Amino acid sequence: MNESNPRKIDLSGRKIPSYIAVEGPIGVGKTTLTKYLAETFNYDTLLERAEDNPFLERFYTKEQNSALPTQLFFLFQRVQQLNELRQADLFQPVRVADFLIEKDQLFAQVILDDEELKLYQQVYDHLTIDAPIPDLVVYLQAPTDTLLERIDKRGIPIEKKIDAAYLSQLNDAYTRFFHFYDKSPLLIVNTTEIDWVDNSDDYRNLVDYMLGITRGRHYYNPKPSII
DSSP: OOOSOTTOOOOTTOOOOSEEEEEOSTTSSHHHHHHHHHHHHTOEEEOOOGGGOTTHHHHHTTOTTOHHHHHHHHHHHHHHHHHHHHHHHTTOOOEEESOOTTHHHHHHHHHOOHHHHHHHHHHHHHHOTTOOOOSEEEEEEOOHHHHHHHHHHHTOGGGGGOOHHHHHHHHHHHHHHHHHOOSSOEEEEEOTTOOTTTOHHHHHHHHHHHTTOOSSEEEEOOOOOOO
């Protein structure tokens, strides 16, 4: 569709969640969707900054003893961001985030050994007592081979070191995590056949469905639109 702004949507009469968290495994498109939603709703973004983590490349290259500092750095970074959000908006943020703080434990359970996990959990429990809860969580799903294709396509050098076994393990951990998640209304999106980047109909349909959610768990598994 040839539009000057394909992400401009008429929101008249629609109730928009004040704080939205978009989640999913590496390569699924959560940061892109976060930025698009922020543009549509005129919201600020709260984004992970993986490039700031000095331990991440060591972890992807399987350097010994790199998992715990990698995970703790991300935990401290995310907690700081959420604390700044809370202090600025008095628990009434108007934001779209590309992470959910609880998922930090998901990564820890995948990459840490038992003793490291015990230490990590103590730190996590101490730091995240007052983390704000999103009004809506959007969990993006895709098979591991699709994630690998997308990671290869976007060509971020550090991500080229991610192997399929790790990504598959992480993908399974996300599935288990969101099977039990019930703190916020939850939208589970199968992203395999839709393309909100190049097809504005796919994006508009997703937003329309999303804005109809006020409680509970919902699944969005659409057929791809034809451009």
